[in-house]
Amino acid sequence: MAKQDFYEILGISKGATATEIKKAYRKKAIKYHPDKNPGDKTAEENFKKAAEAYEILSDDNKRARYDQYGHAGFENGGGAGGFGGFGGGGMNMEDIFSQFGDIFGGGFGGGGFGGGGNSRTARVKGSNLRIKVKVTLEDIANGIEKKVKVRRKVKAEGVTFKTCTTCNGQGQVMRVTNTILGRMQTSATCPTCQGAGQTIDSRPKGSDISGMVQKEETVSIKIPAGVTDGVQLKVTGKGNEAPGSNSISGDLIVLIEEVQHEKLSREGMNLHYDLYVNFSEAVLGASKEIETVTGKVKIKIESGTQSGKILRLRGKGLPSIERYGTGDLLVHINIWTPQQINKDQKSFFEKNADNENFTPNPSKSDKSFFEKVKDMFS
Incomplete structure (x- = not known):
């Protein structure tokens, strides 16, 4: 089932400001807060959806990625935070209160799920780790799961x-501070x-x-097809x-580095x-085998083919990370002019x-170079 649009969840437009996003989330969070809807699973689900939407749209980098790629930009290990979906981790109510508790103001005392009040124990999140993973065009075409070794800090046994x-x-x-306006209490x-x-x-x-202690761990990273x-x-x-028995782990941030292909170049x-x-193949025609990201294919060179001709192999490019289609492979024909010829060959051409x-x-029908470039980008 397709996931609901984050802007739609919060009831805002795509041009909403940071203040409008925060205000919309607070409104939804108060409406569906567990303390106002005890035992209501639908309200709890809406509460989680609102928190998931706010986590993405309140972060400029995540919001830009969502606007560009949609939900697909956070799937298969690239998740937002995992409120039941993204990132694969799954986030419970305490996680939401831990990260966004300040958004509720005094309406619920900043309390935890089902309890209200001020009894919630603090939850500290560990630091994030960052790694770089190289992927080939073949990996990008098909999507791939990579296993990497990561050294991370974990609580020592015992x-x-x-x-x-x-x-x-x-x-x-x-802390209580005396000011000219009276006693001010801050945390x-x-x-x-x-x-x-x-x-x-x-x-x-x-x-x-x-x-x-430091511990080496093998982590599986699902890289979706079509990444750039x-x-x-994020894993x-x-x-x-x-530290602490009530803490939560940080995340593993994975930076994708595209490896340059030996024969293929990418454009979106x-x-x-x-x-x-x-020259002979261009005059007489020929059958040529070329390399694609999904294997080798044969193409036909028609007799009389001109240098600069572009053959378009539809669907032989890369998939969209948003899954709305696949690009094409554009084959640029270049006729090789011999630089050295023998006496008989020279006589023939003379x-x-x-x-x-x-x-x-x-x-x-023989388009100019500029027309071909225009067609290529259209």
């Missing part, structure tokens, strides 16, 4: 934590636990001061872990191939230099 006595597990401390990240709500109780030998150079995909939860969804034929069959006589 480490234990206890509630932070400074913030009582809240991850924040309240700040706890300096003792750095927002985790917990401190080290016991840590095993070999772990760092936070009870973490420079696209960033949810495969970044560094954070279309591919270009330079085919060189000799005899035919003035022959009418050798005299250039382009017809209206």
